[in-house]
Amino acid sequence: MDTTGAGALVKALEDVGCEVIFGMPGGAILPAYDPLFESKIRHVLVRHEQGAGHAAQGYAQTTGRVGVCMATSGPGATNLVTPLADAYMDSVPIVAITGQVARSVIGTDAFQExxxxxxxxxxxxxxxxxHDPADIPRVIAEAFALAVSGRPGPVLVDLPKDVLATATTYTPPKLVLPSRPVVPPVQVRNAAQLIGSSKRPxxxxxxxxxxxxxxxxLLKLAEKTGIPVVTTLMARGAFPDSHRLHLGMPGMHxxxxxxxxxxxxxxxxxxxTRFDDRVTGLLPEFAPHAAVVHADIDPAEISKNxxxxxxxxxxxxxxxxxxSAVLTRRTDLTAWWSYLDGLRATYPLGYDWPADGALAPQYVIERISTLAGPESVYTAGVGQHQMWAAQYVKYERPGSFINSGGAGTMGFAVPAAMGAQxxxxxxxVWAIDGDGCFQMTNQELATCAAEGIxxxxAIINNGNLGMVRQWQTLFYDGRYSNTGLGTHQRHPDFVKLADALGCVGLRCxxxxxxxxxxxxxxxxxxRPVVVDFVVGQDAQVWPMVAAGTGNDEIMAARGIRPLFDEVE
Amino acid sequence: MTRHSLSLLLRNEPGALARIVVLFSSRGVDVSSLSLAPDGSGALSRLDVVVDLQPGRTPEQLVKQLGRIVDVKSVVDRTHDEALELGA
Incomplete structure (x- = not known):
C-alpha cells in the first residue's frame, strides 16, 4: 500500500497526460484535492461547475486533447450535466470526475447524493x-481512451469518497487506444465511381x-477534384474561407x-457530418436529386436521417x-461552377445598417475578425451573435471556432473561451457573446481574472434575447413576449460588471x-477584457430557412427566395 | 410501428441494463417484452427483447445505436429467425 484512491487518481491523471483540470472542490471529492495540491497538474478553480465543463470543452477543442473537469457529488455533479450533454452532441472528448457519497450510504438519500x-x-x-481504489488507474486510462477514440465524446468517472480515502497500491495505467477501423476498399471504389460520374457534386x-x-x-482532395465545399457550423475552419472552392456554411442561416x-x-x-435538421431543413425536400456518399466514424450515423x-x-x-488515392480523373464541372458562381455573385452575405443609426452587430463581428485575424480563437454562445460569428468571422484553420452546435447551450462562450485560452x-481568444448568454456564465471572468487568463x-448587446425576438418578429406578429432583457437600460451595466469582476470594461x-x-x-x-457593443435591436440573421420548411425556400432576406423563384 | 426481436449479450456490469433501457426510452422505442438471464460463465448476460419501432426508424439503426454502448458485446436482430421457428 503506497497511496490512497485519491493519490492513485491524481497519479493516473498525470500518467495519462492530463495537464489541467477545471474544477471545484466539495465534500465528497475533497480527498482528491489533497494530492492535487502538490501535483504538477494545473487546477483552475471555477466559480460554477458548468463553467468547468465548458472550459474542458474549449480546452479539448483548441488542443485536440482530452479536457478534464472535476466536481463534487450531488449539485456539483448535476451542474456538469449541461456540458456533458453539449459535449455528447458535438462529439467533444472530455472526462468528468465526480465525487460520490461513501459506498455504505449510496442509495440512502445521503447529504449531497x-x-x-x-x-x-x-x-x-x-x-x-x-468501488475498488485499485481500479482507479485502469478506469482513468479507459475513460481517456474512450473519450478520444471512435466518435469522441464525454465520459464520466464517479468516485465514492471512501474509495478515494482507502489505501491502495498504485499500478501505472496503460493507455490503450483502439485501432482505427480499416476503410473498406469496395466502398471507397463505389464512392469514387459516383464522384467520377457526377456532374454536380x-x-x-x-x-x-x-x-x-x-x-x-480535405484541402488536397478538394483541390485535386475541383469539387465545391460547404462547411457546417461545427466544421467552420475545416476548409479555408478564403479558398475559391468554399461556398460557406449550409443550413438554416x-x-x-x-x-x-x-x-x-x-x-x-x-x-x-450527421444530416442535422438545422442543415437539411424539411428532410423530404433536402437535396432531392442527390445520391449520397456518407463517411463517418460512427456507424449509427450512416443512413440515420x-x-x-x-x-x-x-x-x-x-x-x-x-x-484521394483512387480519384484520378478530374471531371468537368464548368456548368456546375458557373451556376454556383452566379449565385455567389448575386447573393453574397450582407447586411443593412439599422435605420435609427444604431450600430450594426454584423459590422462589429466583421471588424473583430479583420483586426484579430485567423490565428485567433473565437468562441460563441447561442443565438443571433453565434450565427453572425459563423458568417462574418473568416476562418482559415480548424479549431479556430468553438461553439455549441447540437445542444445550443446559451452561456457557452465565456467558459469555453477560458478553456481555449x-x-x-x-x-x-475572443468570446463573441450575446447579452443574454453572457448573463448565464460571466462569473467565470472572476476565475479568468484570478488565474491570469x-x-x-465582445458582448453583442442588442438588449434582447435576439434570436427569439427575430422569430417573434417573423412568426408571432411581432408580439415580443419576454424577450426584452433591459440590458440597454443597463440592467446590468456591463462595464461596471466587468470592472467588478476584475476585468477591463469598455463600451462602444x-x-x-x-x-x-x-x-x-x-x-x-x-487581464480579461469585456466590451459592451451596444447594437440595434432589430438586426436579423439572414439568409434564413424557416424551421419546418424545405431548403428551396431559403430567404436571402425577408421575402427574397432565390431558389424557390428559380423553380417557378 | 414495426415489431422486432433483438438478442443482446451484455457485460455483467452495474448499470448495463439501465443503459439499454434508457437508450430505448430516449430514442422513442417501445418495449413489448424483455428478458434478462445469465449467460454461461457469469461475466455476460443475455437480454432478449421485443420492441416496436416508430415509422421511419429502422432496426439496423437501433442495432448500431445499441452497439455503441460499452457494455454491449453483441446485438443480433432475430426478427426473421423467430418467423422461421414459428414456420410463418
Whole structure:
C-alpha cells in the first residue's frame, strides 16, 4: 500500500497526460484535492461547475486533447450535466470526475447524493463508478481512451469518497487506444465511381473532419477534384474561407450558394457530418436529386436521417486519403461552377445598417475578425451573435471556432473561451457573446481574472434575447413576449460588471469607435477584457430557412427566395 | 410501428441494463417484452427483447445505436429467425 484512491487518481491523471483540470472542490471529492495540491497538474478553480465543463470543452477543442473537469457529488455533479450533454452532441472528448457519497450510504438519500451515473446515461459515451481504489488507474486510462477514440465524446468517472480515502497500491495505467477501423476498399471504389460520374457534386463537410484532423487531406482532395465545399457550423475552419472552392456554411442561416449547392447537387459527399435538421431543413425536400456518399466514424450515423447510397465507416482522415488515392480523373464541372458562381455573385452575405443609426452587430463581428485575424480563437454562445460569428468571422484553420452546435447551450462562450485560452496561451481568444448568454456564465471572468487568463469578450448587446425576438418578429406578429432583457437600460451595466469582476470594461455604440475599441481591448494582455457593443435591436440573421420548411425556400432576406423563384 | 426481436449479450456490469433501457426510452422505442438471464460463465448476460419501432426508424439503426454502448458485446436482430421457428 503506497497511496490512497485519491493519490492513485491524481497519479493516473498525470500518467495519462492530463495537464489541467477545471474544477471545484466539495465534500465528497475533497480527498482528491489533497494530492492535487502538490501535483504538477494545473487546477483552475471555477466559480460554477458548468463553467468547468465548458472550459474542458474549449480546452479539448483548441488542443485536440482530452479536457478534464472535476466536481463534487450531488449539485456539483448535476451542474456538469449541461456540458456533458453539449459535449455528447458535438462529439467533444472530455472526462468528468465526480465525487460520490461513501459506498455504505449510496442509495440512502445521503447529504449531497445524486445518482449522477444514471442521470448522465443518455448523454455520455460511458460512465464509471469505481468501488475498488485499485481500479482507479485502469478506469482513468479507459475513460481517456474512450473519450478520444471512435466518435469522441464525454465520459464520466464517479468516485465514492471512501474509495478515494482507502489505501491502495498504485499500478501505472496503460493507455490503450483502439485501432482505427480499416476503410473498406469496395466502398471507397463505389464512392469514387459516383464522384467520377457526377456532374454536380459537393463536399458536405462536418465537425468530424476537424475532430479527425483531416483538414489538410480535405484541402488536397478538394483541390485535386475541383469539387465545391460547404462547411457546417461545427466544421467552420475545416476548409479555408478564403479558398475559391468554399461556398460557406449550409443550413438554416447558411449562404445562398452553399444551400443551393446541396439542393441542386447530384451527389453529396458527406464527411463527418450527421444530416442535422438545422442543415437539411424539411428532410423530404433536402437535396432531392442527390445520391449520397456518407463517411463517418460512427456507424449509427450512416443512413440515420438520409439514406446513404454508399456508406463508409471510417475516420475522415483515412477515408479522404483513400478517396484521394483512387480519384484520378478530374471531371468537368464548368456548368456546375458557373451556376454556383452566379449565385455567389448575386447573393453574397450582407447586411443593412439599422435605420435609427444604431450600430450594426454584423459590422462589429466583421471588424473583430479583420483586426484579430485567423490565428485567433473565437468562441460563441447561442443565438443571433453565434450565427453572425459563423458568417462574418473568416476562418482559415480548424479549431479556430468553438461553439455549441447540437445542444445550443446559451452561456457557452465565456467558459469555453477560458478553456481555449488555457489550451492556447499564445493565441488571442475572443468570446463573441450575446447579452443574454453572457448573463448565464460571466462569473467565470472572476476565475479568468484570478488565474491570469486574459480572454476578450465582445458582448453583442442588442438588449434582447435576439434570436427569439427575430422569430417573434417573423412568426408571432411581432408580439415580443419576454424577450426584452433591459440590458440597454443597463440592467446590468456591463462595464461596471466587468470592472467588478476584475476585468477591463469598455463600451462602444458608434461605428467610428469600433476599430479603436477592439484595438484597445487587444492591447490589454494582463487581464480579461469585456466590451459592451451596444447594437440595434432589430438586426436579423439572414439568409434564413424557416424551421419546418424545405431548403428551396431559403430567404436571402425577408421575402427574397432565390431558389424557390428559380423553380417557378 | 414495426415489431422486432433483438438478442443482446451484455457485460455483467452495474448499470448495463439501465443503459439499454434508457437508450430505448430516449430514442422513442417501445418495449413489448424483455428478458434478462445469465449467460454461461457469469461475466455476460443475455437480454432478449421485443420492441416496436416508430415509422421511419429502422432496426439496423437501433442495432448500431445499441452497439455503441460499452457494455454491449453483441446485438443480433432475430426478427426473421423467430418467423422461421414459428414456420410463418
Amino acid at each position: 445524486a445518482d449522477i451515473r444514471s442521470i448522465t446515461l443518455p448523454i455520455t459515451k460511458h460512465s464509471f463508478q469505481v 459537393v463536399f458536405y463537410v462536418g465537425g468530424g473532419v476537424i475532430r479527425s484532423g483531416a483538414a489538410p487531406e 447558411g449562404t445562398v450558394p452553399a444551400v443551393a449547392a446541396l439542393q441542386r447537387a447530384d451527389l453529396l459527399i458527406a464527411l463527418g 438520409r439514406k446513404a447510397d454508399v456508406g463508409i465507416v471510417g475516420d475522415c482522415r483515412d477515408v479522404i486519403a483513400a478517396l 488555457v489550451g492556447a496561451p499564445d493565441r488571442t 486574459p480572454v476578450k469578450v 455604440d458608434s461605428r467610428s469607435e469600433v476599430d479603436g475599441t477592439i484595438l484597445e481591448a487587444m492591447a490589454v494582455r494582463d
